[in-house]
Amino acid sequence: MNSYLLILLLFSIPASVDLAIIRKDYKKERIKYGIKSFLWMVVGSILFGWLMYLLK
Numbered sequence: 001m002n003s004y005l006l007i008l009l010l011f012s013i014p015a016s017v018d019l020a021i022i023r024k025d026y027k028k029e030r031i032k033y034g035i036k037s038f039l040w041m042v043v044g045s046i047l048f049g050w051l052m053y054l055l056k
Contacts, residue, residue, distance in 0.1 A: 005046075008041075008042060008045055009042065011041075012038050012041040012042055012045075013038065015037075015041065016034045016035075016037040016038035016041065017034055019033070019034070019037050020033045020034035020037065
């Protein structure tokens with residue numbers, strides 16, 4: 001795999017599901033928390049990557 005974005009997505013999905021299962025008790029809360037944590041991981045990683053690129 002040469003796409004770091006694909007690798008990021010493949011890591012973020014199971015990590016978000018695991019965090020949601022561990023941290024929340026009810027199904028509706030798990031879904032919301034899983035989506036939020038997935039978005040935070042992806043958006044945060046992309047922003048951090050751009051920051052590192054600009055500081056290079």
